[in-house]
Amino acid sequence: MAETVAVRPGPEGSREPGGSAYFAYEERPRVLEGLRAYGLIVGMWVRSTMAYRASFVMTTFGNLAATAFDFLTIVLMFTHVDALGGYTLPEVALLYGVSATAFGLCDLLLGSMERLGRRVRDGTLDTLLVRPVPVLAQVAADRFALRRIGRILQGLAVLVYALATLDIAWTPLKVAMLPVMVISGAAVFGAVFVAGAAFQFVAQDASQVQSAFTYGGATLLQYPPTIFAKDLVRGVTFVVPLAFVSWLPTLYVLDRDYPLDLPQWVAFLAPVVAVAVGALAGLAWRAALRTYRSTGS
Amino acid sequence: MLDTSVGAAGEGTGVGHDGFITLDGVEKVFQVRRKAGLLRRERHEVRAVDGISFQVARGEMVGYIGPNGAGKSTTIKMLTGILTPSGGRLRVAGIDPSRERTRLAHRIGVVFGQRTTLWWDLPLRDSYRLMHRMYRIPDRRYQENLDRCVELLDLGELLDVPVRQLSLGQRMRGDIAAALLHDPEVLYLDEPTIGLDVISKAKVRQFLKELNAERGTTVLLTTHDLTDIEQLCRRVMVIDHGRLMYDGSLAGLHEVGESERMLVVDLERELPAISLESEGAGPLARVVKVEGPRQWLAFPASASAAPLVARIAAEYPLMDLSVREPDIEAVIARMYEAAAP
Numbered sequence: 001m002a003e004t005v006a007v008r009p010g011p012e013g014s015r016e017p018g019g020s021a022y023f024a025y026e027e028r029p030r031v032l033e034g035l036r037a038y039g040l041i042v043g044m045w046v047r048s049t050m051a052y053r054a055s056f057v058m059t060t061f062g063n064l065a066a067t068a069f070d071f072l073t074i075v076l077m078f079t080h081v082d083a084l085g086g087y088t089l090p091e092v093a094l095l096y097g098v099s100a101t102a103f104g105l106c107d108l109l110l111g112s113m114e115r116l117g118r119r120v121r122d123g124t125l126d127t128l129l130v131r132p133v134p135v136l137a138q139v140a141a142d143r144f145a146l147r148r149i150g151r152i153l154q155g156l157a158v159l160v161y162a163l164a165t166l167d168i169a170w171t172p173l174k175v176a177m178l179p180v181m182v183i184s185g186a187a188v189f190g191a192v193f194v195a196g197a198a199f200q201f202v203a204q205d206a207s208q209v210q211s212a213f214t215y216g217g218a219t220l221l222q223y224p225p226t227i228f229a230k231d232l233v234r235g236v237t238f239v240v241p242l243a244f245v246s247w248l249p250t251l252y253v254l255d256r257d258y259p260l261d262l263p264q265w266v267a268f269l270a271p272v273v274a275v276a277v278g279a280l281a282g283l284a285w286r287a288a289l290r291t292y293r294s295t296g297s
Numbered sequence: 298m299l300d301t302s303v304g305a306a307g308e309g310t311g312v313g314h315d316g317f318i319t320l321d322g323v324e325k326v327f328q329v330r331r332k333a334g335l336l337r338r339e340r341h342e343v344r345a346v347d348g349i350s351f352q353v354a355r356g357e358m359v360g361y362i363g364p365n366g367a368g369k370s371t372t373i374k375m376l377t378g379i380l381t382p383s384g385g386r387l388r389v390a391g392i393d394p395s396r397e398r399t400r401l402a403h404r405i406g407v408v409f410g411q412r413t414t415l416w417w418d419l420p421l422r423d424s425y426r427l428m429h430r431m432y433r434i435p436d437r438r439y440q441e442n443l444d445r446c447v448e449l450l451d452l453g454e455l456l457d458v459p460v461r462q463l464s465l466g467q468r469m470r471g472d473i474a475a476a477l478l479h480d481p482e483v484l485y486l487d488e489p490t491i492g493l494d495v496i497s498k499a500k501v502r503q504f505l506k507e508l509n510a511e512r513g514t515t516v517l518l519t520t521h522d523l524t525d526i527e528q529l530c531r532r533v534m535v536i537d538h539g540r541l542m543y544d545g546s547l548a549g550l551h552e553v554g555e556s557e558r559m560l561v562v563d564l565e566r567e568l569p570a571i572s573l574e575s576e577g578a579g580p581l582a583r584v585v586k587v588e589g590p591r592q593w594l595a596f597p598a599s600a601s602a603a604p605l606v607a608r609i610a611a612e613y614p615l616m617d618l619s620v621r622e623p624d625i626e627a628v629i630a631r632m633y634e635a636a637a638p
């Protein structure tokens with residue numbers, strides 16, 4: 001029989017008896033393949049959610065309302081004080097809006113990864129491993145919940161409020177900084193999600209630890225850095241560079257001094273840091289996936 | 298290992314030249330921790346697959362059997378790339394599964410009887426649609442394959458039912474279809490008939506048979522139902538404790554298992570146990586049971602019944618007789634027992 005390992009028949013290639021491939025496999029960049037698969041799976045979940053439109057609207061609204069309480073707490077605080085750590089309400093609102101939107105984006109796109117631990121323990125990850133697309137994309141897109149968009153809407157609303165009330169001396173750099181910090185922020189949170197997922201391969205309760213970093217981090221960043229102890233700020237900046245998400249760039253936009261002694265251009269490192277931690281998380285993920293050992297039944 | 302070359306293993310397909318699936322001393326060792334005392338934990342090794350070598354040619358249909366915990370599922374997981382072998386060499390269609398898992402995925406289909414590869418909350422139809430896009434199956438092929446599966450596996454009425462609402466047998470048929478939409482060259486089935494009723498089993502077997510005959514799909518099948526093997530596979534491999542115990546034809550198992558056929562004779566009246574001495578070669582058969590005029594005689598499965606019957610007819614008042622074929626289950630059971638440590 002002819003060598004069939006690398007057969008590339010036409011689009012509807014003819015088939016020899018003995019079973020060569022009908023259609024050829026083409027090497028494609030993994031990242032693109034992953035994104036494509038992610039899109040396919042997400043699309044399917046969205047379609048199936050939309051079949052129950054009323055319930056979707058309800059849960060999205062519920063989601064929005066629940067997260068809105070976060071900001072209401074801050075507003076209530078300001079009815080007693082004029083400033084928090086030297087920051088006015090609109091300034092805190094900017095911090096809050098950036099952090100909440102970034103986290104919301106990441107939660108919308110990758111929130112499903114929290115369930116990975118269960119898949120590892122009960123062995124259902126097996127079924128994702130036999131499909132021809134990257135596992136990370138499948139895990140991230142699994143049961144994509146569009147209702148998580150509520151968090152983003154709420155974050156954006158606060159952001160808009162902040163921008164409307166603040167009196168900022170806008171420069172082109174400051175304007176550019178806005179989308180950059182939201183997107184790199186989401187990317188840093190995303191890296192924490194992926195690293196957390198990688199950790200779930202080895203530790204049973206890793207998702208709790210991950211939540212501490214993500215939810216905890218997002219909450220932390222909603223307040224001005226000046227109200228926290230220096231050591232905490234240092235840790236958030238250098239160990240898990242969440243500060244690059246919002247504190248540093250937002251403070252640049254607000255013309256405020258960062259509590260740590262850092263030059264101002266550091267604020268522009270946000271995208272670089274995002275890419276770097278993203279790459280690290282990707283490596284952790286690959287290493288973790290190799291340790292997967294399925295289950296006995 | 299008892300035997301590796303008995304019978305019709307891959308007749309005419311040239312086993313050995315064209316190893317489509319090739320295993321060479323493949324091992325899988327699991328490190329497990331066990332509680333030993335209050336806090337102390339003991340590490341120890343489970344050798345799930347312990348040096349297995351075999352080849353499967355393109356287009357073969359092979360049964361892979363063995364007792365619980367023998368290492369069947371572990372082997373299949375290595376063949377799909379889910380698990381990385383701890384040792385040895387493994388190739389499927391020239392691909393190292395664990396290193397190029399996604400590349401291999403386009404060429405294999407997998408059915409786990411124990412769990413579904415479908416999306417639990419979605420109707421079958423949506424799962425299939427997603428596969429269509431995910432595997433980049435040309436539209437026409439997809440439609441042809443889907444239609445064929447729907448017809449032969451009787452899926453028509455199930456397409457719009459969410460997978461979690463399907464019964465075990467319905468889900469299994471849905472899973473088999475899902476594994477075949479992208480025209481895989483190899484199909485691995487890990488207990489595909491588990492929990493199926495008689496009709497579903499027959500349907501699935503017929504489907505697999507046709508798939509193998511018409512498309513030349515290579516099939517590797519694990520099962521605890523030996524009828525599956527009898528009806529589908531000319532070649533069977535038996536493993537136990539992670540080692541290959543037998544590789545050959547199903548018929549060959551009888552020889553290896555020293556199985557016996559049973560001759561049941563009805564005599565005119567009650568008589569003492571039949572005793573037949575052949576010249577110098579010991580008894581032709583041994584009497585296992587006497588019940589009134591009826592006697593049961595066991596003789597080697599490989600021997601012919603004719604001389605035995607002739608002798609009895611000549612020396613005893615014979616009324617009636619019947620021959621019972623050996624029970625393959627019993628043969629396998631003896632084999633599993635013999636292998637136990």
Ligand SMILES: Nc1ncnc2c1ncn2[C@@H]1O[C@H](COP(=O)(O)OP(=O)(O)OP(=O)(O)O)[C@@H](O)[C@H]1O
Pocket residue numbers: 293294295296297327329343344345363364365366367368369370371372
């Ligand atoms: N993920 C795992 N971790 C630890 N041990 C495992 C794991 N998977 C399998 N084993 C062990 O390896 C051995 C072989 O298991 P395997 O699932 O391959 O058996 P099997 O032949 O499929 O059995 P069955 O007929 O019961 O399905 C068993 O002793 C099992 O306990």
Ligand SMILES: [Mg+2]
Pocket residue numbers: 369370371487
């Ligand atoms: Mg098994």
